Amino acid sequence: MLSLLFEYSGFAFVACLGVIQIAVSLSGLRGLWLTPWLWANRTVGGALIMLSAWWFFASDERATPYPLLEGSQQGGAFVSAALAATWATIFLIPVLRRAWGRPPLAPGTATRGLESLRADSFWALRSRGRDRGG
Amino acid sequence: MAADRAILLWLNGLVGQLPWLDRVFALIVNDYFVPTTLALLLVGLWYSGRSEAQRERGQRAVADAALGLAFANLALAVLNHFYYRPRPFVEHELKLLFYQPPDSSFPSNPAAVGFALAVGVALSHRRLGSVMLALALLWAASRVYAGVNFPSDVTAGAAIGALCPLLARGFLRLLEPAPTLMLKLWRHLYLA
Numbered sequence: 360m361l362s363l364l365f366e367y368s369g370f371a372f373v374a375c376l377g378v379i380q381i382a383v384s385l386s387g388l389r390g391l392w393l394t395p396w397l398w399a400n401r402t403v404g405g406a407l408i409m410l411s412a413w414w415f416f417a418s419d420e421r422a423t424p425y426p427l428l429e430g431s432q433q434g435g436a437f438v439s440a441a442l443a444a445t446w447a448t449i450f451l452i453p454v455l456r457r458a459w460g461r462p463p464l465a466p467g468t469a470t471r472g473l474e475s476l477r478a479d480s481f482w483a484l485r486s487r488g489r490d491r492g493g
Numbered sequence: 494m495a496a497d498r499a500i501l502l503w504l505n506g507l508v509g510q511l512p513w514l515d516r517v518f519a520l521i522v523n524d525y526f527v528p529t530t531l532a533l534l535l536v537g538l539w540y541s542g543r544s545e546a547q548r549e550r551g552q553r554a555v556a557d558a559a560l561g562l563a564f565a566n567l568a569l570a571v572l573n574h575f576y577y578r579p580r581p582f583v584e585h586e587l588k589l590l591f592y593q594p595p596d597s598s599f600p601s602n603p604a605a606v607g608f609a610l611a612v613g614v615a616l617s618h619r620r621l622g623s624v625m626l627a628l629a630l631l632w633a634a635s636r637v638y639a640g641v642n643f644p645s646d647v648t649a650g651a652a653i654g655a656l657c658p659l660l661a662r663g664f665l666r667l668l669e670p671a672p673t674l675m676l677k678l679w680r681h682l683y684l685a
Contacts (some may be wrong), residue, residue: 408533433524443538
């Protein structure tokens with residue numbers, strides 16, 4: 360059962376990363392984009408969803424009686440995976456963008472929540488806040 | 494009850510006639526496919542919206558759906574405690590596309606879960622809600638096709654699932670300003 364729990368969590372995590380990339384590219388939250396290009400984010404997001412679903416559903420028989428996940432275990436695993444994907448998108452994706460040498464985004468106006476990531480990455484917001492403070 | 498059995502036997506009688514249809518329903522009836530798809534649509538809704546106000550509307554719909562699901566699970570637990578109905582494969586010779594669940598057939602838990610999530614969203618987002626309702630309906634129908642629920646089980650499950658988000662929405666309104674404060678807290682954590 361534990362291996363199924365890990366496999367399901369892995370599938371949910373990667374699929375959530377894909378869904379978040381598609382959603383943030385549609386909503387214009389550029390601070391969360393994996394690439395500077397709208398079409399590329401949607402393509403990467405779609406590919407993540409399709410590949411993770413193919414891996415989970417086609418590579419093995421999951422609808423067998425045992426090992427079976429209870430609904431609450433499945434729900435808990437999904438929520439944990441979604442939170443992990445959210446934090447990975449906020450904290451890790453800007454690092455990846457910087458590693459690729461992408462130019463910094465223009466400063467935005469919102470100061471809190473996802474809206475503040477419309478034009479800035481989390482790390483850019485944080486360093487600007489520190490500059491103002493210091 | 495006769496109609497219940499007749500629909501079950503007719504739908505389950507289709508199993509084996511079209512192998513591709515069996516494969517489609519085997520995927521849909523799977524414990525993971527539809528619930529995960531519905532949950533992924535909720536994640537998408539949480540992040541969608543071209544403005545903060547639009548996004549907040551979506552996030553409140555996700556809250557309605559999530560609390561509706563919690564209420565539905567509570568209702569199912571109470572009903573399952575007091576009433577047990579044997580699965581259709583116990584009484585009838587059926588072609589099973591699924592393993593044999595040991596719990597009560599009535600009401601159908603998957604139908605309640607699917608409809609709770611779908612109606613929670615459909616209350617404020619018609620288009621996405623319709624897609625989710627179609628998925629929930631397919632999931633419910635696949636349970637009958639696969640021989641693990643009677644049509645009346647999935648109808649009762651769907652009714653419970655559809656009612657719970659309405660209660661959840663009213664309950665969240667009663668709790669104001671707590672839900673709004675919670676959203677503000679999540680914004681500070683970059684979660685909303």
